[in-house]
Amino acid sequence: MDFSLNDEQSLLKDSLERFIRSDYDFDTRRAHLRSELGYSQATYERFAEFGWTAVPFTEEDGGFGGGPVELMLLMEQFGRGLVIEPYLASIVMAGGALRHSGSAEQKAQWLPGLIDGSITGALACQEPHGRFNLARVATRAQRHDGDWQLSGHKAVVLNARDASVIIVPARTAGEITDRDGISLFALKQGTKGVSLRSYPTVDGLQAADLMLDGVHVGADAMIGKEGHGLAILERAIDDATLAVCAEAVGIMAVLVDKTVEYSKSRKQFGLPIGAFQALQHRMVEMFMEHEQTRSLLYMAAMKLAAGA
Amino acid sequence: MDLNFSEADSAFREEVREFLRNDYPADIREKMERSVRLGREDFVRWQQALFQRGWAAPNWPVEHGGTGWSATQKYIFSTELALANTPAIIPFGLSMVGPVIYTYGSEAQKQRFLPDILASRVWWCQGYSEPGAGSDLASLKMRADRDGDHYVINGTKTWTTLAQFADWIFLLARTTTDVARKQEGISFILADMRSAGISVRPIITIDGEHEVNEVHFENVRVPVDNLVGEEGKGWTYGKLLLQHERAGIAAVARSKFRLERLRRLTAEAPEGGEALLDDPVFRRKLAALEIELLALEYTDLRTLAAVATGGAPGPESSILKIKGTEVQQAIDELYMEAAGCYALPFTPELYATPDIDDVQRIGPPWAADTTPHYLNGRKVSIYGGTNEIQKNIISKAVLGL
Numbered sequence: 001m002d003f004s005l006n007d008e009q010s011l012l013k014d015s016l017e018r019f020i021r022s023d024y025d026f027d028t029r030r031a032h033l034r035s036e037l038g039y040s041q042a043t044y045e046r047f048a049e050f051g052w053t054a055v056p057f058t059e060e061d062g063g064f065g066g067g068p069v070e071l072m073l074l075m076e077q078f079g080r081g082l083v084i085e086p087y088l089a090s091i092v093m094a095g096g097a098l099r100h101s102g103s104a105e106q107k108a109q110w111l112p113g114l115i116d117g118s119i120t121g122a123l124a125c126q127e128p129h130g131r132f133n134l135a136r137v138a139t140r141a142q143r144h145d146g147d148w149q150l151s152g153h154k155a156v157v158l159n160a161r162d163a164s165v166i167i168v169p170a171r172t173a174g175e176i177t178d179r180d181g182i183s184l185f186a187l188k189q190g191t192k193g194v195s196l197r198s199y200p201t202v203d204g205l206q207a208a209d210l211m212l213d214g215v216h217v218g219a220d221a222m223i224g225k226e227g228h229g230l231a232i233l234e235r236a237i238d239d240a241t242l243a244v245c246a247e248a249v250g251i252m253a254v255l256v257d258k259t260v261e262y263s264k265s266r267k268q269f270g271l272p273i274g275a276f277q278a279l280q281h282r283m284v285e286m287f288m289e290h291e292q293t294r295s296l297l298y299m300a301a302m303k304l305a306a307g308a
Numbered sequence: 309m310d311l312n313f314s315e316a317d318s319a320f321r322e323e324v325r326e327f328l329r330n331d332y333p334a335d336i337r338e339k340m341e342r343s344v345r346l347g348r349e350d351f352v353r354w355q356q357a358l359f360q361r362g363w364a365a366p367n368w369p370v371e372h373g374g375t376g377w378s379a380t381q382k383y384i385f386s387t388e389l390a391l392a393n394t395p396a397i398i399p400f401g402l403s404m405v406g407p408v409i410y411t412y413g414s415e416a417q418k419q420r421f422l423p424d425i426l427a428s429r430v431w432w433c434q435g436y437s438e439p440g441a442g443s444d445l446a447s448l449k450m451r452a453d454r455d456g457d458h459y460v461i462n463g464t465k466t467w468t469t470l471a472q473f474a475d476w477i478f479l480l481a482r483t484t485t486d487v488a489r490k491q492e493g494i495s496f497i498l499a500d501m502r503s504a505g506i507s508v509r510p511i512i513t514i515d516g517e518h519e520v521n522e523v524h525f526e527n528v529r530v531p532v533d534n535l536v537g538e539e540g541k542g543w544t545y546g547k548l549l550l551q552h553e554r555a556g557i558a559a560v561a562r563s564k565f566r567l568e569r570l571r572r573l574t575a576e577a578p579e580g581g582e583a584l585l586d587d588p589v590f591r592r593k594l595a596a597l598e599i600e601l602l603a604l605e606y607t608d609l610r611t612l613a614a615v616a617t618g619g620a621p622g623p624e625s626s627i628l629k630i631k632g633t634e635v636q637q638a639i640d641e642l643y644m645e646a647a648g649c650y651a652l653p654f655t656p657e658l659y660a661t662p663d664i665d666d667v668q669r670i671g672p673p674w675a676a677d678t679t680p681h682y683l684n685g686r687k688v689s690i691y692g693g694t695n696e697i698q699k700n701i702i703s704k705a706v707l708g709l
C-alpha cells in the first residue's frame with residue numbers, strides 16, 4: 001500500500017503543473033476556443049514535444065509505457081487548466097483501441113501521427129439509444145465482396161469533425177444488445193457514405209453525430225478479431241473513465257481554491273464574506289467532497305494499474 | 309502508487325485472523341452477533357485477550373507496549389477486528405489518557421499508570437464537558453485549588469461516558485482564574501474515582517441506556533503528583549487527545565462490516581416475497597452509501613500513509629470524523645428501514661439478557677436493537693467535538709478563513 005509517486009511521475013506532474021500555470025492562461029484559452037478549430041494546434045503539438053501524447057503507448061509503439069497513474073496525473077492537470085485540446089478523444093479513446101488491439105499495419109498507419117500530434121482520432125462509442133451501454137450496438141456491418149459495408153447512427157462522437165481516423169463499433173453478428181458480435185472498424189475521415197453533423201459541446205469541445213449509409217471499408221480496417229470488439233471498447237472506456245474522473249478532480253481542486261480565495265477578498269457588511277460561518281461550512285463541504293473524490297480517484301487508478 | 313499488500317502483510321492478516329478464530333471469546337462473539345448488550349466484564353475480557361497477544365495498543369510507542377506496526381498493518385488489524393464483529397475498544401485509557409501520559413507525564417506517572425491501562429486492569433473515564441462547557445470547552449468552571457500537597461476539586465462534569473464503571477477519571481480543571489485567555493490556567497489532572505466527595509449520577513438516554521453520567525466533585529482532595537505535565541498547560545495536552553479521539557470516531561472498518569452485513573441480511577428473500585436487496589430504491593441507497601464509505605476508506609488510508617511517512621494526521625482527522633459519522637448515521641437509518649415493522653417494538657430488556665432465546669424475542673434477532681442503535685447513534689455527530697465544530701476547525705486550519 002503506497003500513495004507516493006515515483007521520481008518519473010513526480011517529474012511528469014511538475015512539468016504539467018508548470019505548463020498549466022504559466023502557459024495555459026485563461027484568456028489565451030478563450031481566444032483559442034473562439035477560433036475556427038476550437039483549440040490550438042500549436043499548443044497540442046507542444047503536448048507532443050513534452051511527450052505527453054506518447055505517455056500511454058508502449059515503447060515499441062513509440063511511446064513511454066505509462067499506465068493509469070500517469071494518465072491520472074496528466075488529466076488532473078488538464079482539468080485544472082480546462083484544457084480544450086483533444087487529448088481524451090485522440091490519445092485515450094481512439095489511441096486506446098488502437099494500442100490495445102490494432103494490427104502492426106494499423107499501428108504503423110495511425111500511431112506515429114497521433115503521437116506527434118499531427119493528426120487526431122475519435123472513438124464512436126455511443127448510439128442514440130445506448131444509454132451508456134457499450135454493448136448496445138445497432139449499427140450493422142455486412143460482408144460485401146470481402147469488404148464490409150457499415151450502416152447506422154453514432155451519437156455525440158467527441159472530436160469526430162477533426163479526427164483523421166474514427167473508430168466505429170458495428171455489429172457483425174447477433175442482436176442489438178448482445179455482448180458478442182461487435183467488431184471495431186478504423187474509418188478514415190472523408191470516407192464515402194459518412195455524413196457528420198457537428199456541434200460544440202457544453203464544455204467547449206467539439207462533437208458530431210455520425211450517419212453511416214452503406215459505408216465501404218476494407219477487411220484490413222477491422223481492429224482486433226471479428227465479433228470481439230466489445231472487450232477492446234471496454235478497456236478503452238475504462239481508461240477514459242479514469243481520465244475524466246481525474247479531470248473532474250482537477251477542476252474540483254481549482255473550484256475550492258478559487259472560491260476560498262474570492263471569499264477572502266469580497267467584502268459585505270464590512271467583512272470578507274469568508275468570515276460568515278454559513279459560507280465557511282459550505283466551503284468545508286466543497287473541500288471534503290474534493291478530498292473524498294480524490295480518494296476514489298486514487299483507488300480507481302491503482303485498481304486499474306493492478307488490472308482489477 | 310500501489311494498492312498491493314506485501315507478502316508479509318498478507319501473512320500478518322492471516323495471523324490476525326487466526327488470533328480472532330482462537331482468542332475472540334465465543335460468548336462475547338455470540339452476544340455481538342445477537343445484539344445482546346455487553347457488560348463491563350465483557351469489554352475487559354476482550355481487551356485483555358488483545359493484551360495477552362501484545363496487541364492492546366497498536367498506536368503506542370514500542371517502549372511503552374506498542375506494536376511498532378506499519379500503517380498498512382494497523383489498517384489490516386482494525387479492519388479484521390471490525391469484520392469479525394468484535395466489541396469496540398473502550399477509548400478512554402488506551403487511546404486517550406495513555407498517549408497523554410506517555411507524551412507529557414512524569415516517569416513516575418508512566419510507571420504507575422501505563423501498565424494498568426495496557427492490561428485493561430483499570431477503567432478510565434473522560435472528564436472534559438461540563439453543564440456550561442460543551443463546544444466551548446475552554447469556558448469550563450471546575451476548580452482545582454492548591455492546598456499543600458493536594459488539589460481540592462469542586463465542580464460538575466457531565467455526559468461522562470461509563471463513569472459508573474470507572475476506577476479513574478482524567479479531568480480538565482481550572483488551577484488559575486486570573487488569566488488573559490480562557491485557554492490558559494487549565495490543568496490536566498488524574499483522580500481516583502473512589503476519592504471522598506465524588507458522586508456519580510446516571511443520565512438515561514432516549515434509547516433506555518445508562519451510558520452517560522453526571523459526576524459531581526465536592527472538596528475532592530487529589531495529590532499534586534496527579535497533575536500531568538505543567539500546571540496551567542492542560543489545554544494543550546487535552547487537544548492532542550481530541551485528534552486521537554476523532555480519527556477513532558470515524559469507525560470506517562466497523563461501518564464496512566455493518567454495510568456488508570446489511571447486504572447479507574437483505575439478500576434473503578422471505579417466503580413468497582422479494583428480497584429487499586432487489587428493491588431498486590433500497591439498492592440505490594445502499595450503493596450510494598457504499599461508495600461514500602469506499603471514498604472514506606481511502607481517505608483514511610491516505611491519512612495513515614501520510615502519518616507513516618512523517619506527516620501529521622492534523623485537521624484531516626476532522627474530515628474522517630464528519631464523513632465517518634454521517635455514514636454511520638445513514639447506515640443506522642438503513643438498518644431501521646430493513647427491519648421494517650420490527651423497528652417499532654422497544655424491548656431493551658430482551659436485548660439486555662444473554663440467555664434469552666431467539667424465539668422469545670420479537671422479530672429477527674438482528675432487528676431488536678435497530679431503533680435503539682439509531683437513537684444512540686445520534687451521539688456520534690455530537691461527541692468528540694460536534695460536526696459543526698469540526699467544520700470550524702477545517703475552515704480555520706485548512707482553508708485559512
Ligand SMILES: Cc1cc2nc3c(=O)[nH]c(=O)nc-3n(C[C@H](O)[C@H](O)[C@H](O)COP(=O)(O)OP(=O)(O)OC[C@H]3O[C@@H](n4cnc5c(N)ncnc54)[C@H](O)[C@@H]3O)c2cc1C
Pocket residue numbers: 433434435436437441442443444466467468469470520687690691692693694695696697700
Ligand atoms: C453520548 C455522549 C457521550 C459523551 N461522552 C463524553 C465523555 O465521556 N466525556 C466528556 O467530557 N464529554 C462527553 N460528551 C460531551 C460532548 O463532548 C459534548 O456533548 C460536545 O462537545 C457538545 O457540547 P454540548 O453538548 O454542550 O453542545 P453545545 O456546545 O451546546 O452545542 C449545541 C449545538 O450548537 C452548535 N454549536 C456550538 N458552538 C458552535 C459554533 N461555534 N459554531 C457552530 N455551531 C456551534 C453545536 O454544533 C451543536 O449543534 C458526550 C456527549 C454525548 C452526546
